[in-house]
Amino acid sequence: MRKLWLAFAACCLVGLFASRAEATANFVYHEQTANFVATPTCPSGGTDTSCGRYVENTDRSGAAGFQIFAPETYTLRSKIEFQFFTNRVRVYYTTDGSNPSGSFGTPFGTTQVAVAGYTCTYSDQTQGCQIVDVVTGAIPPQPAGTTVKYIVGAWHSGGGPEVFANSGTCSGCFSCTDSTTGCATVFQYNTLAPPPTPLIISELRLRGPAGALDEFVEIYNNSNSDITVNAFDGSAGFSLAASDGAARFTIPNGTVIPARGHYLGVNSAGYSLASYPAGNGTTATGDATFTTDIPDNAGVALFSTSNSANFTPANRLDAAGSSSEANALYREGTGYPPLLTTFNTNYSFYRDMASGSPLDTGDNDNDFLFVDTNGVCALSVPGGCISLDGTRRGRHLGAPGPENVSSPIVRTALVPPTLIAPCVAAGSSPNRVRDLTNDPSEPNDEFGTLDIRRKFTNHTGANVTRLRFRIVDITTFPVPAGTADLRALSSADVVVSNPCTGSAQTVRGTTLEEPPGQGNGGGYNSTLSAGVITLATPLAPGAGVDVRFRLGVQQTGNFRFFIVVEVLP
Numbered sequence: 001m002r003k004l005w006l007a008f009a010a011c012c013l014v015g016l017f018a019s020r021a022e023a024t025a026n027f028v029y030h031e032q033t034a035n036f037v038a039t040p041t042c043p044s045g046g047t048d049t050s051c052g053r054y055v056e057n058t059d060r061s062g063a064a065g066f067q068i069f070a071p072e073t074y075t076l077r078s079k080i081e082f083q084f085f086t087n088r089v090r091v092y093y094t095t096d097g098s099n100p101s102g103s104f105g106t107p108f109g110t111t112q113v114a115v116a117g118y119t120c121t122y123s124d125q126t127q128g129c130q131i132v133d134v135v136t137g138a139i140p141p142q143p144a145g146t147t148v149k150y151i152v153g154a155w156h157s158g159g160g161p162e163v164f165a166n167s168g169t170c171s172g173c174f175s176c177t178d179s180t181t182g183c184a185t186v187f188q189y190n191t192l193a194p195p196p197t198p199l200i201i202s203e204l205r206l207r208g209p210a211g212a213l214d215e216f217v218e219i220y221n222n223s224n225s226d227i228t229v230n231a232f233d234g235s236a237g238f239s240l241a242a243s244d245g246a247a248r249f250t251i252p253n254g255t256v257i258p259a260r261g262h263y264l265g266v267n268s269a270g271y272s273l274a275s276y277p278a279g280n281g282t283t284a285t286g287d288a289t290f291t292t293d294i295p296d297n298a299g300v301a302l303f304s305t306s307n308s309a310n311f312t313p314a315n316r317l318d319a320a321g322s323s324s325e326a327n328a329l330y331r332e333g334t335g336y337p338p339l340l341t342t343f344n345t346n347y348s349f350y351r352d353m354a355s356g357s358p359l360d361t362g363d364n365d366n367d368f369l370f371v372d373t374n375g376v377c378a379l380s381v382p383g384g385c386i387s388l389d390g391t392r393r394g395r396h397l398g399a400p401g402p403e404n405v406s407s408p409i410v411r412t413a414l415v416p417p418t419l420i421a422p423c424v425a426a427g428s429s430p431n432r433v434r435d436l437t438n439d440p441s442e443p444n445d446e447f448g449t450l451d452i453r454r455k456f457t458n459h460t461g462a463n464v465t466r467l468r469f470r471i472v473d474i475t476t477f478p479v480p481a482g483t484a485d486l487r488a489l490s491s492a493d494v495v496v497s498n499p500c501t502g503s504a505q506t507v508r509g510t511t512l513e514e515p516p517g518q519g520n521g522g523g524y525n526s527t528l529s530a531g532v533i534t535l536a537t538p539l540a541p542g543a544g545v546d547v548r549f550r551l552g553v554q555q556t557g558n559f560r561f562f563i564v565v566e567v568l569p
Contacts, residue, residue, distance in 0.1 A: 027175050028154050028165040030078040032056055032066055032187050041122055042129035051120040051134050060192060069194040071141035071310070072232045076187075078116070078152050078165055080133040081124065086154045086163075089116035091137040092179065093150035099186055100151050101179040104162055108180070114139055116152070141233065144193035151184045194232055194304070198223040201240075201302055201320040202262065202358050203350035203525075205400060206294050209516075211344055213270025213293055216286070216402050217300055219251070219263040220351075220358055229255040233315075235306040240265055243299045243321065243330035249288035250306045257405065263287050264404035267294075277513050277527075279406035279568055280466050280535050287404045297322040297338040299330025320349070320364055333363030337370070340377075346516035347372040348400035350525050353472035356412055356564055371398025371524045373516050375477045397477040397487075398524030399516055401470065408466045408566035415464065415565045417454040420507065420546045423500035430496040430507075444487040444521040445552035452549045453496070453507050456530075456539075456565065463538035466568035467530040467545070469510065473562040476523040477554065485555035487521025488512055488528060491548050507546040508532045521552055527566070 033056060056076055061067040068074055080086055091114040092100040092107055101108040116137030124132045135154070142148055152165035161177040164184035176183035200222050208214030217240055221227050229237050229251050237255065239247040249265035257263050266274070266286030276284040294300060299321020303311050313329060321331030322338035336349055349368040351358035359367045375397040419431045426432065436448040458464050475484045491509040498505050510528040512518055518526060530547050533539050551561065 028078055028080050028152060028163050029167070030076065030152050030165040030185070030187070031167050032076075032189070033059060042125045051122050051132075057189075066189040067192050068189060069232045070144040070146075070191050072191075073141055073234050074139040074148065074189060075136065076116075076138070076150075076152070077119075077134060077136050078154075080135060080154050080163075081127050081130050082133070086133065086156050087118075088157055089118070089135045089137065089152065089154045090114070091116055091139060091150055091152055093139050093148055095142060095146050095148055097147060098149070099182075100149055102153070103179065104155060142191045144191055146191040147188065148191065149186050149188045151179055151186055153179065153184070197227065197238075197304060197317055199227065199238070199257070199302060200318040200351070200358060200360055201300065203348050203400065203402065204300065204320055205348040206296050206298065207342065207344060208270070208272055208400075209344050209346055210270045210272040212296070212342070213267045213291075214272050214344070215267040215294055216271055216273065216348075216400075217248070217265045217294075218402050219257070219265070219302060221257045221259060221261050221263075222358060222360065224259050226259050226261075227257045229253055229257070231305045231307075233305045233307055233310055235310070237306050238302060238304055238317065239306040239308075239311075240300055240302050241308070241311055241330075242294045243301075243325055243327045244295075245308060245311060246292065247306060247308065248290040248292060248294060248300070249286075251288065258409060260409045260411075261405060262403035262407055264402055265290060266402070267291060273400060273402055273515055275515055276400075276402060277468075277529065278404055279408065282406040284402045284404055284407065296342060297324045299325035299327065299335065301330045318360075320368065323365070331364055332367075334365050336364045336368045343372075343376055345372050345374055345376055346400055347376070348402075348525070350401070353470070353525075353564060354562065356410070356472070369396055369398075369524060370394070371396045371400070373397070373399050373518050374520060375523075395478065396524045397520060398471075399518055399522065399526045401525045401527055408468055408568045410470075410564050411460060411567045412565040414460045415456050415458055415467070415567055417456055417565075418544075420453045420455045420496075420505070421498050421500050430498065442489065442552060443519070444489060444554060447553040447556055449489070450486065450551040450553055450559070451491075452551070452561065453546060454549075455544045455546050457544035458539045458541055460567065460569065461541055462569045463540055464533060464567045464569065465535045465538045466566075467533040467539060468513070468566050469528045469530075469547075469549070469563040470566055471522060471524060471526050471528075471562070472564050473560050474523055475557075475559045475561075477520070479555065479557070481555075482557045483555070484553060484557040484559035486559055486561060487552040487554060488523065488526055489521055489550045489552050490528075491550035494548060505546060507548045510547055510549060528563075 092102040094100045100111040120134040155162035164176040167185045202220035203218040237252040239250045265288040268289035269291045301319035302317045323335035324338040433451040513527045
């Protein structure tokens with residue numbers, strides 16, 4: 001009798017195990033673009049928000065089919081309806097155009113396999129309160145130009161069939177248990193080369209008056225469209241790294257850099273220009289900070305990733321470095337001239353803006369100008385820093401002008417200059433006035449002043465609440481004989497008689513912005529603000545304002561003076 005009981009117990013145990021092993025998924029469901037998890041729960045029919053609704057990777061193109069950008073990882077989610085359990089899910093995929101196939105995790109032919117994981121569970125009232133698992137898988141990054149096809153399968157390791165995913169409404173789902181028969185839905189996507197990202201390094205310095213840590217690097221959106229940062233390799237954002245391979249700061253994913261706008265990274269351990277004016281009531285503080293020194297004359301590069309393993313030429317957006325930088329990844333061309341010594345002065349390297357936009361020819365030596373508030377000879381260039389051959393290399397009197405996301409944006413085309421008295425020549429009064437008087441209290445007008453007056457009209461279609469002017473070309477120290485040495489100065493309002501109207505009109509003064517202190521007057525990259533335009537007193541659409549640019553003359557001769565207009569709405 002005892003033997004019979006033992007035999008019966010063994011039978012029951014075996015039967016119970018077999019029943020559980022054979023019961024696997026009713027069906028597996030996946031959609032590529034409109035994927036969602038309906039989450040009614042039993043018995044009330046409420047919503048299980050922890051599982052949520054979802055979509056897959058963003059379709060990167062308007063072309064037919066589904067596209068992602070290299071080097072994105074392709075993530076996907078599926079749901080599994082079942083009465084008992086599954087505990088294995090695999091994504092079978094191919095990259096050679098063939099249809100994928102496999103069985104219980106073993107790929108057939110050229111198929112490859114990726115493991116998916118269980119991420120959420122709920123009870124679905126619409127499916128008779130069956131348990132539903134949500135699983136997440138990932139296909140690793142593929143080179144641009146690759147077409148990927150994939151299927152999804154789930155099973156229990158203890159036995160029973162593997163069930164492959166179908167798409168469509170759940171009422172149309174069915175159990176496909178053989179990947180070679182064509183019953184499994186084959187999903188497909190294409191990997192595209194990422195579009196060009198027009199972010200460039202527009203200005204930088206690697207030391208300043210506060211010493212070796214008085215550093216900043218300015219990033220510029222060199223396009224007419226806003227840019228949203230998105231690192232396609234799944235990393236945290238775009239990183240600015242020095243040639244030691246270490247990132248100094250990262251622009252986080254989701255950051256919007258406005259069209260023609262800036263992003264600023266500063267060394268918070270020494271940055272001394274945080275009070276330089278930016279937007280209304282804001283200053284040029286860093287949008288991102290770092291504390292590790294960037295060595296003098298080292299190169300820096302901006303990458304479309306924050307993963308240092310991917311700091312490669314393919315992921316480099318821009319670079320700026322001196323000719324003494326050995327690693328070509330961290331400079332363009334031969335590099336700009338290196339600093340001769342460790343001058344703790346207010347200097348920067350900035351992209352030549354004489355055309356109205358930052359110069360970007362792919363050659364740092366050609367694109368960047370060296371400016372300093374004292375016009376010091378700090379560069380290792382032929383001729384002892386001064387160029388007498390008409391080129392723009394060498395030292396220039398000027399100022400660093402770091403800009404962040406709150407800074408005004410170049411809009412010269414929409415706020416253009418015209419003559420304040422259009423009935424007379426540009427070189428005649430009141431459009432331009434030469435005063436030979438030397439003001440003893442002004443150290444930068446030995447030969448008097450040159451006063452240039454212009455009207456600026458708002459064609460942006462919105463109020464302008466901040467109006468300033470950046471000097472992008474000027475004949476200033478050091479210059480050869482026969483060329484004027486001009487210094488931008490602050491000025492007050494002046495009332496002039498307009499010969500075109502026969503009436504008096506007020507021409508508004510401009511203020512040379514500090515810091516940095518500009519005891520030698522303004523030069524390249526210096527800015528002048530029209531203080532009459534504020535949030536409280538904006539320049540309305542269609543309205544104009546007359547302003548003056550007062551230039552001290554330290555040497556007479558032929559001259560150039562060009563500005564770009566920077567505004568905020």
